[in-house]
Amino acid sequence: MSQNDKPSLLDRIGNAAFLAVIRLAGLLPYDKRIPAVGWLFSSVLAPVAGWRGRVRDNLALARPDLGADEVKALTRQVPDNTGRSVAEIYSGDEFTRRIHEADPLEGPGLQALEEAFESQRPVIIACAHFGNYDAMRAALSGRGYPVGALYRPMNNEAFNRHYIPAITAIAEPLFPRGRAGLASMLRFLKGGGWLALGFDQYDRHSPELRFFDLPSRTVLTPAELALRYDALLIPVHGIRQPDGLSFRVHVGSPIPEGEPAEMMQALNDDLEMLVRQNMGQWFWVHRRWK
Template sequence: MSSDTTDKGTLSDRLIDAVLRTLIGGLMKMPFERRTALMGSVVRKVIGPLAGYRKRAMKNLALIYPDMAEAERRRVADGVLDNMGRTLIENYSWRELGERLNGAPVHGAGLPHIAEAKAAGRPVLFVTGHFSNHEVPRQVLTAMGYEIGGLYRPMKNKLVNEHYAKTMTEMSGPVFAQGRRGTAGFARHLKSGGMGTLLFDVAVPEGVLVDFLGHEAMTATSAADIALRMDALVVPYFAVRTANGFEVFIEEPIAHTDAATMMTEMTRRLEAHVTAHPEQWFWVHNRWKPQKARAAATIAPGPGS
C-alpha cells in the first residue's frame, strides 16, 4: 500500500471527500432554492471548467451539432453544468425536494401498466438516462406508494460513493452497485416481484451499437436482458426541469422483442427528450467511442428496419 493510501482511500480521495462534505454541509444550512442555485453556479463557473467537464461537453456538442454556433454550444454546456450541480444538491436535499415534487405534473401512458403489474406481482424495470434529475421520477413514484430499487455505477471515490449511495437509499429505496454481487441483488429484488430502475446511457466496452443523436454509441443490453429473462415490464421514465420545478413522464412500456431492438427503442425515447432539452442531458459523458469495441458489438437495427 502506497504512503498516501489507507483503508479509507487515497489522500486525494480523502481531500475531495472532505471538501465535498464541507461544501454540502454549508449549503444544507441555506434555504432550498438558494442552495440549489448556488450549487448550480459553483459547478457551472468553477468545478466544471476546472475538471474539464465544459470542454468535454463542448466537444460532444460539436460532434452532434456541427452547425450549432459556438455561443449556443457554450450556453448549452453551461446549462449542463448547472443541471449537474443542482441535481447533486437536490438529491442530498431529498426531503425538501420531495415536498416540492408534491403535485408535480405526471404525464404518460405508463401509470396504469405499472399499477397492473404491481397487482399481479410482475417485476417492473424502469429505464432512463442521465437526463435532468434522473432520481425525480423514482421519488415521485415512491410518494405514490411504489418501492423502486436502483442499479447504479459506483463512483471511483469510495468515500464519496458511500454517503451518496446512502442518500439514494433514503430517498426512494434500495440501491445496488453494478458488479456481480450488486447485480445479483438487483435481480433478486426484481425476481421477487419488485420494481427497479436502471440508467442505460453510458459507454461500455461491449454491447450493441445503437444510433444515438446521429452517431453510433456502444450500449449495454443489460436492461433488455434482465427484462426478457424475468418477464419484467419495461417502462421508460424521465423528468424535465422547468421554471417551476419538474414535469415527470411515465411512458408507454417497451415491447419484449430482442435485446438490440429493445435497446434501440429505449434510446429513441431518451433521444426525444435530449433533442427537446439538450442542456439537461449529461454531455460530459464520453458517450461516442464505438471504434474501440466495434469488433465485439452487434449492430442494432436502424429506425424502421
C-alpha cells in the same frame, strides 16, 4: 475497514471540500440553495474539470447544426443542472417531500405502470443521466411503488460514506454493482420488484446501436432482463421545469417485446427525442461516442 482500504489523502481532501460546500449551501433556504450549487458547478467546477470542452466536443458530433451562442449556453446549462441535482440529493426530506407532494408522474405509460403494480409484475425502468434521475425514484416511491436501483459505488471511499446514505434515503432498495448486489437485485426483480437501470453510457462490450444518428455501443441488459423475467420495460425520466426546482416525471410508452437490440434502439430513440427538447438536461460530459 483495513489499513489498505483507507482513503488516500487526495480523496480525503476532495471529500472535505465537497462536504464544506454542501454544508454551507445547506444554510441557504431550499429555493436559493439549489441554484447556488448549480452556479458553483457551472462557473467553478466545469472549467477546472474540463467539462466545457467535452460538452463542446460531443455537441460538435451530435448537433453540428447548433450556433456558437447555443453551444456556449449549453456548456453552462449542463453543469448547472448537474449541480442542482447534487444539491437536491443532499437536501434529503426537503427534496423528497416536494416531489411526493407534487406527485409529478405523467405520460402515456402511466396506466401500464399502475397495471404492473396491481398485478405484481416486475418492471424494468429505463433511465438516463437526464434532468434528475433521483426525482424519478422519489416520484415512484411516493406512490408506494417498489422501485429499486443498481448503482456503482464511487472510487472515493470517503465520499461513499455519505453519498450512499443520501441516495438510499430517497428510495430503496439499492444494489451495488458486483456479484452480491447482482444476486440481490435478481431476487428483488423475480419477486415483482421494479428496477431502475441506466442505458445511456458507452459500453465497449456492447453492440453498436444509433444515438443522434451516430454509432454508439449500448448495453442490452435492460431488454434482456425484461425478456427473461417477463418484466415491463418502460422509459421514465425526471424533466426539470423552467423554474429550475420542480419536475415532470414522464412515463413513456412501454417498449414492445422483440430482439434486445431493437428494444434498446427504441429506448435510444425515445431518449434522443427527449434530449432534443431539453438539450441542457442531458449529461453531455459523458464520452458517449468513441
